[in-house]
Amino acid sequence: AKDNGGFVLNGRKDWVINVDRAEFMAVIGAVAENKRKSALRVFIVPRAAQGFSLGIKRRTIGLDHLYIGEAIFNDACIDKGNVIKIDEAGSGYLLLTQTFDLGRAMVGATSVGIARAAYETALDYAENRWQFGAAIRKHQAVAFALAEMATKIEMARLITWKACWLMDQGGDYSVSSAMAKMAASNIAQEVTAQAADILGAAGCEKGSFIEQLVRDARVLTTIEGTNNMQKLVISSQL
Ligand SMILES: Cc1cc2nc3c(=O)[nH]c(=O)nc-3n(C[C@H](O)[C@H](O)[C@H](O)COP(=O)(O)OP(=O)(O)OC[C@H]3O[C@@H](n4cnc5c(N)ncnc54)[C@H](O)[C@@H]3O)c2cc1C
Missing domain, CATH: 2.40.110.10 (Butyryl-CoA Dehydrogenase, subunit A, domain 2)
Structure with missing residues (x-):
């Protein structure tokens, strides 16, 4: 009014x-x-x-x-x-979508950081925890989980970098930013859960670093538009 x-x-x-x-x-x-x-x-x-x-x-x-x-x-x-831009019809909607386009890549970057911290915590534990005569990272099940985690983080990082690169180039980064947010936040949830598994009982400890990472990863698929919203953005521009 x-x-x-x-x-x-x-x-x-x-x-x-x-x-x-x-x-x-x-x-x-x-x-x-x-x-x-x-x-x-x-x-x-x-x-x-x-x-x-x-x-x-x-x-x-x-x-x-x-x-x-x-x-x-x-x-x-x-x-x-x-x-x-009070006299410009729809300026609020345009600024909102432009802000989301920028912020989504930022959530992608946050996701990469959280996933990486979980991976490094798990790797460190796997190198120092011995079971059945070997560091657990020598057991194939743990080694393969670490390989998967490292690969997912690489994918999350590269898709986020692409969105940021397009921003720097002044290109259209709307879809890339939505893809980065969706893919990287899903990966952050997967990798933090895998890391907690590798930590055994230490992955269940309240107040631990890994607990914080698992909890932080949980909200990333929701904030800055849920990942269903990212699918709407992406599918509308295919
Ligand atoms: C930790 C945190 C921080 C936040 N910070 C901010 C902030 O600083 N500023 C701000 O403005 N907001 C903020 N939010 C709000 C956040 O952006 C919204 O919660 C989020 O966009 C989801 O909206 P909603 O909660 O209304 O979910 P709902 O719209 O109720 O959605 C519920 C479920 O239905 C799905 N859904 C809804 N509509 C569709 C559809 N059309 N197609 C397919 N699926 C659909 C959703 O994907 C979701 O899975 C924050 C939320 C959290 C949890």
Whole structure:
């Protein structure tokens, strides 16, 4: 709703990372009742804005070092100057998809890092843990699991690099970024689970590094659009 040239923002957005400390929030809101793509704009909302408050604080399985919670806008007054490309129909939707295109490759990179940390933890354990007269990495079942993990990480890294390379080239990276996010986050879940298996009982220990990695990997397939959403993006551009 317009008010003195500005806007009055109403609504709630749940599961927002750093919602408790961000000085400014980029909020996608509709400037018309129909809420179609053409009505969407990006509102830059200062946390000091009248009418903004925090809602429920979420406790998540992974990325639990971050504050994640709900933003509530109750007749929040937003200056006209804080609305990006206000006169451009659909600018909010375009900026949203462009932001996702960038962020998805970033989740790909996060996934590679988490998978690599799990792999290195498992490799170190397998080199130092002896059973049946040999380091367990000499047992073929463990060696083959490590080989699979190393190969998956290489695939995740390369597909993420490709998306980032396309960004640097100024190319169209929408599909590549979605592929990187989907493939690498799936791989992070697979590799962290395999690593926990290699660690035996140590892979079941609460508070351990591997526990953190397994839990962090869990949320990667969901954030920045679920992997089903990545399939929608990819399949729509085949
Ligand atoms: C740790 C964490 C941090 C987050 N941080 C942020 C943040 O900073 N900012 C922010 O805005 N959001 C954030 N989110 C929200 C996140 O982006 C959403 O939770 C996610 O996009 C899924 O939306 P949803 O929870 O509404 O799932 P739903 O839409 O309810 O989906 C449930 C299931 O149905 C499937 N599904 C739904 N629609 C379709 C369809 N059309 N076709 C096929 N399958 C479908 C989904 O893939 C999923 O498996 C965060 C979430 C988490 C868990």
